[in-house]
Amino acid sequence: MDINKNYFxxxxxxxxxxxxxxxxxDLSRELQKTLHPDRYAHKSEREQRLAVQYMAHLNEAVATLRSPLLRAQYLLSLQGIDTISESSTAIDPMFLMQQMELREQLEEIPDQDDPFDELESLQDDVTESLEQLREQFAQCYQSEQLDTAAVIVRKMQFLEKLIVEIERLEDRLDG
Incomplete structure (x- = not known):
């Protein structure tokens, strides 16, 4: 095992x-069976410490590869592109205006006659936009248009945050 390898x-x-x-x-489950620190309880301190490091690396790898946004960011980081820093990529002003409008729409939902219906509709729209961005990212990454892929990741970040805000509002309305 080599924790210096990329997650893939x-x-x-x-x-x-x-x-x-x-x-x-399936692959992560098999690695967990092999690497779990309990399997190294009778081994040397060094081997126990390595097992803990391997499991931590595996857990981080799995969490990253499960999330489309984290996976996209990680893929670009392997190419030396930082998409996590807030100022790393300029965003199209039209997209930013759309984001402001969506957030305004979200703020108005509690005052609607059927807030849950409005919330569901907004979530469906945002999820569809997010799926489109994920496909665009995949195409740009595959064709090595990495600058465009980085811009798409930043847009994905905005929409992922909006999904979280939608879920928070839903929880508040439920409670």
């Missing part, structure tokens, strides 16, 4: 935006 190689997957989640689960 560490788990045994091809480097790609599209990851079969069932295969990821």
């Amino acid at each position: 190689d560490f788990i045994g997957l091809p480097i790609s935006f599209h990851v079969d989640q069932a295969v990821l689960s």
